[in-house]
Amino acid sequence: MKEYRELSRQVRKDILHMVHGAGAPHIGSSFSVVEILIALYFEILRVDPGNPFDPHRDRFILSKGHACPALYSVLAHRGFLDEKILEGFGRDGGTLEEHPAYDLTKGIELTTGSLGHGLSVGAGMALSSMYDNSPGRVFVLMSDGEVQSGFVWEAAMFAGHHGLAKLTAVIDYNKIQAMGRVEDINDLEPIKKKWESFGWSAREIDGHDYGEIIDALGHVPFETEKPSVIIAHTVKGKGVSFFEDKLLWHYKFPDKEELSRALKEILRQ
Amino acid sequence: MRLSFVSKLEELCRVDPDIYLLSADLGFRLFDDFRKKHPGRFLNTGVAEPNMIGLAAGLALSGKKVYCYSMVPFLTMRCFEQIRLDICCHDLDVKLIGGGGGLAYGLEGVTHHSIEDIAVMRSLPNMKVISPGDPLEAELCIEESFKYRGPMYVRLGRTGEPAVHGTVPDFQIGKAINVIDAGRDICIFATGNMLYKALQAARLLLKKKIGVTLFSMHTIKPVDHDLIVSCAGSFRSVFTVEEHSIVGGLGSAVSEVLAEESYGGIFRRIGIPDEFNRYVGKNEFLLDKYGLSAGKIAEKMEWVLREQPGLPGAYEKPAVYSGDKQDGKNNIS
Numbered sequence: 272m273k274e275y276r277e278l279s280r281q282v283r284k285d286i287l288h289m290v291h292g293a294g295a296p297h298i299g300s301s302f303s304v305v306e307i308l309i310a311l312y313f314e315i316l317r318v319d320p321g322n323p324f325d326p327h328r329d330r331f332i333l334s335k336g337h338a339c340p341a342l343y344s345v346l347a348h349r350g351f352l353d354e355k356i357l358e359g360f361g362r363d364g365g366t367l368e369e370h371p372a373y374d375l376t377k378g379i380e381l382t383t384g385s386l387g388h389g390l391s392v393g394a395g396m397a398l399s400s401m402y403d404n405s406p407g408r409v410f411v412l413m414s415d416g417e418v419q420s421g422f423v424w425e426a427a428m429f430a431g432h433h434g435l436a437k438l439t440a441v442i443d444y445n446k447i448q449a450m451g452r453v454e455d456i457n458d459l460e461p462i463k464k465k466w467e468s469f470g471w472s473a474r475e476i477d478g479h480d481y482g483e484i485i486d487a488l489g490h491v492p493f494e495t496e497k498p499s500v501i502i503a504h505t506v507k508g509k510g511v512s513f514f515e516d517k518l519l520w521h522y523k524f525p526d527k528e529e530l531s532r533a534l535k536e537i538l539r540q
Numbered sequence: 541m542r543l544s545f546v547s548k549l550e551e552l553c554r555v556d557p558d559i560y561l562l563s564a565d566l567g568f569r570l571f572d573d574f575r576k577k578h579p580g581r582f583l584n585t586g587v588a589e590p591n592m593i594g595l596a597a598g599l600a601l602s603g604k605k606v607y608c609y610s611m612v613p614f615l616t617m618r619c620f621e622q623i624r625l626d627i628c629c630h631d632l633d634v635k636l637i638g639g640g641g642g643l644a645y646g647l648e649g650v651t652h653h654s655i656e657d658i659a660v661m662r663s664l665p666n667m668k669v670i671s672p673g674d675p676l677e678a679e680l681c682i683e684e685s686f687k688y689r690g691p692m693y694v695r696l697g698r699t700g701e702p703a704v705h706g707t708v709p710d711f712q713i714g715k716a717i718n719v720i721d722a723g724r725d726i727c728i729f730a731t732g733n734m735l736y737k738a739l740q741a742a743r744l745l746l747k748k749k750i751g752v753t754l755f756s757m758h759t760i761k762p763v764d765h766d767l768i769v770s771c772a773g774s775f776r777s778v779f780t781v782e783e784h785s786i787v788g789g790l791g792s793a794v795s796e797v798l799a800e801e802s803y804g805g806i807f808r809r810i811g812i813p814d815e816f817n818r819y820v821g822k823n824e825f826l827l828d829k830y831g832l833s834a835g836k837i838a839e840k841m842e843w844v845l846r847e848q849p850g851l852p853g854a855y856e857k858p859a860v861y862s863g864d865k866q867d868g869k870n871n872i873s
Contacts, residue, residue, distance in 0.1 A: 326603060373630050380601070382629050385621060391591045392626055395598015402580070403602075422622075425591035 272481050276540070278309050278348060283510050283537050285344035285357060291530045293361025295369050299508035299520035301341040303445045303478075304412060307503055308345040310484040311410060320350040323375045327405045330396050332381045334389020335414035335443060336370040342379075343367055351378035387420030389413060390440060394430045397438035397498075408491070412441045416448030419457045424469070431470020434496040439488070440471075442500065443478065445507040447518055466500045478503025511536050541672060541696040542570055542639050544679040549607060550574045552686050553581055558603060559686075562596055564589045564610040566639070571609075593619045596634045597626035605633050605686075611645070612638035612654035612695060616661055627691045628664045634692075635685050636661075641671065641695040641732055642783030643812070643830075646823040654695075655812045659788025661693040662761045668713060669761040671695040671782075671790075673735030674704040677758055680711035688713060697733045704735050704756070716755040716764040723751010726841055727775040729768075731757045731790045734781045737827070740834030741781075745841060760790050768797040777806035779841055783832065786811040808844055810837055 282305050290298045312318070316329045333342050343360060346352045359366030370384030381392055393411040400407040417423065430438050444462070446453050453459055466473045472493035476483040484503070491499040507521070508514025511533045525533055550573060553559045561574065561582050575582045585592040589610055596606040608615065615638045616623070627634045638657065645652035661669050670685075670692065672678040678696055685692050709717045716729065720742050730738035735756050742752040753775070757764065771778060778798065780791040791809025798807055812830050819829045827833055831840060 382625065385625055388594060388622070388626055391594025391622075392598040392601070394591075395595035395600075396602050397598070398583075398595060399599045399602030399604055402604075407602075409598075422590050422594070425586075425588035426594060429585060429588065429591055429595070 275306075275309055275313065275481050278313070279305050279510070280537050280540060281348065282309065282341060282344045284534060285347070286340045287525065287530055287533055287537070289340045289343070289357055289360040290524050291527075292358070293369070294524050295340070295361045296522045296524065297337040297340070297369070298524065299447070299514055299517065300335065300338045300414065300443075300445075302509045302511070302514060303505045303507050304335070304338050304341050304443050305510070306479045306481060306484055307412060307441055307443065307505075308341055310481060310488060312345050312349045314485050315488045316410065317406075317408075318378065320378065323351070323378060327407045329407055330380045330393070330409045332383065332389040332393050332409070332411045333371060334383055334393075334411050335386065335417055336383030338414075338443075339367070339369065339371045342371060346378045349378070386414065386417040387422040390423050390430075391426035393440075394426045394435055394438055397430070397435040398433065400437045401435065408437045408439065410439045410441065410488075412443060414448070415442060415444045415446065415453050415459060416456075418442060418459055418462075427466065427469045427471065430498040434470070435498045436492040436496055438498040439491045440498070440500045441488075442502050443505050444502050445505040447507045447516070447521070449521060451518060462502055466502075470497060471500045472497045473500045473502060475502045475504065478505035479509055510540065541675050541678040541701055542567075542699055544675040545637055545682050545694070545696060546570055546574055548679045548682040550577055552682070553578045556605065556686070558605045559607065560599055560604050561607045561609065562592050563608075564592045564614065566610050566614075589614050589619050590622045593622035593634075594626055597622075597630065597632055600627075600632035600634050601630065607635045607637055609637045609639065611640050611652060612657050613652065616654070616657040616693065620660060623661075623667075623691075624664055628666045631666045631690055633689045636691075636693045638693065638695050640698055642697075643817065643823055643826045644698045644733070644783075646821055646826050650816050653817055655783075655785040656788070657693075657695060658760055658782075658784050658790065659792070662788065662793065664691075666691050667761065668692040668759070669695070670713065670759050671732035672758050673717075673730065673732060673756040674701055676703060676705050676708065677711060677717075677756065680709070681758065684711060684713050695732060701733060702736045704739055709756075711758070714759045714762045714764060716757045716759070716767050718753070719756055720746075720752060720754040722746055723753065724775050725751040725777065725845065726753070727771045727778045728752065728754045728781060728841075729757040729778070729790060729794055730754065730781040731760060733783050734832065737832060737834045737837055738781045741837035741841065744834065744838040748842065750842065750845065757790055757794075760793050763793040763797065765797055768794055769801055772798055772801045772803040772805070775805060777808075777841075777845060778803070779807075780809050780811070781832070781837060782811045783827070784811055785814055787814050806844060806848060808840070810840060
């Protein structure tokens with residue numbers, strides 16, 4: 272766990288530099304998923320940067336594509352991306368856009384950024400895996416605001432009906448969406464019951480606690496012949512006190528002074 | 541046409557274990573034989589078309605060859621963003637098969653009509669757009685779709701369309717088929733259900749000693765650019781005929797080429813005007829209202845030709861158009 276905490280610091284540092292350098296938005300959304308992504312890529316996913324086309328690999332879809340700075344950094348640490356590529360994030364003529372684009376050589380399984388698409392495509396991948404008797408599993412990370420999309424519930428109903436046990440959804444439940452608090456805009460509660468009523472097996476965890484994340488992800492499917500959903504309670508902007516739980520950091524990028532304050536806080540952790 | 545599609549696909553399934561057919565709860569009885577012969581390869585995804593497209597993308601990303609079926613408006617317009625992003629942006633091997641293109645479901649009303657689908661599908665990078673002209677073309681099109689790897693939209697009619705081709709034509713994606721070659725006064729590019737109407741119209745014109753050449757322009761994207769350029773050099777007039785809005789369909793695709801070739805002859809689009817259907821009736825009735833019966837197509841062509849200065853014969857507006865003037869609008873584009 273200690274080494275993952277160090278990795279968390281590294282990834283947050285990468286994100287800070289990427290977002291500051293590019294003047295990009297979504298730092299709060301990226302910080303919110305750092306632990307989930309590290310746990311997935313270093314403990315759970317059976318993927319190999321040397322064999323990214325393996326038909327039996329596990330697949331991960333970052334359906335909340337706007338958190339891609341976190342994904343890019345984790346992919347770099349996991350050996351899918353050269354760390355130098357991160358420097359070209361969000362720049363004219365650069366290397367990486369502010370939403371991920373499909374490129375298996377980089378470990379990116381789907382172009383995302385338009386919210387709501389990942390679960391349906393992931394269900395298709397899980398279906399294929401089931402048809403082929405492949406060991407490949409599919410993990411889809413969604414934002415809480417994203418779950419308001421009807422497209423998500425079409426896929427949820429389908430996956431529940433067909434018992435797609437190879438499919439796991441993780442919801443980054445940081446309680447803030449693009450224009451305010453989820454509970455004020457279009458409340459998801461009772462979120463666990465909603466998923467269960469759609470035929471999913473659900474578990475709630477602290478989305479920043481490595482022990483809880485790895486335990487949950489390591490036990491999917493929670494029930495045989497059911498898809499699993501992990502509702503991860505998180506904090507938007509987690510890791511930097513003045514980012515945490517603030518809508519502003521969905522949009523704002525840190526200036527020089529904020530960058531150095533944020534870096535100091537992260538290094539102290 | 542739908543029967544041609546499903547029987548050909550059933551055949552292809554026997555040779556390729558990766559073919560899957562998804563339907564969003566449409567095609568009652570249509571798929572009975574297919575389901576019996578390939579039970580594991582048919583999936584009814586329910587009344588959730590966007591999810592059908594997402595599933596198709598996931599299956600195709602895992603190496604499957606996926607055919608998705610629904611009625612045209614629900615398949616193409618409800619799911620536009622899923623098609624754009626999940627299918628076309630990833631350049632996936634997914635074929636969208638739409639039933640009931642144009643005004644085929646006449647009495648079902650505007651919800652079931654589709655006069656905008658070609659326009660929207662044509663705008664998508666990587667997408668091929670095909671509208672077969674008769675049941676035989678539909679069958680050949682499905683065979684070609686199997687060989688081609690990438691996104692494709694196939695617009696079919698309903699059932700019982702008349703045959704145009706007496707013998708098996710050379711069907712290639714992006715290459716029009718010459719149906720009549722009898723003169724250089726009029727060149728007709730027709731697509732989909734309108735091929736048969738255009739054939740009948742051409743016969744009427746030939747009786748009046750007007751020279752006509754007719755092509756089945758089954759592929760609207762990529763349109764047969766070379767053929768259009770060559771016709772621009774040898775015909776006095778070019779007409780497009782389609783059961784689709786005059787905005788964005790075959791007429792637009794052909795006019796784009798002609799404009800860039802600085803074509804100096806006469807060009808007219810014959811199709812459905814830019815409006816939602818306001819009549820009540822079956823397919824044939826609506827087609828006639830919109831000037832898409834064989835007789836009205838021929839009259840329009842003759843009228844347009846005779847209207848041009850320097851051509852023999854006096855212009856007389858055909859009486860058949862008077863019925864459409866009640867509200868001051870002329871439905872003939």
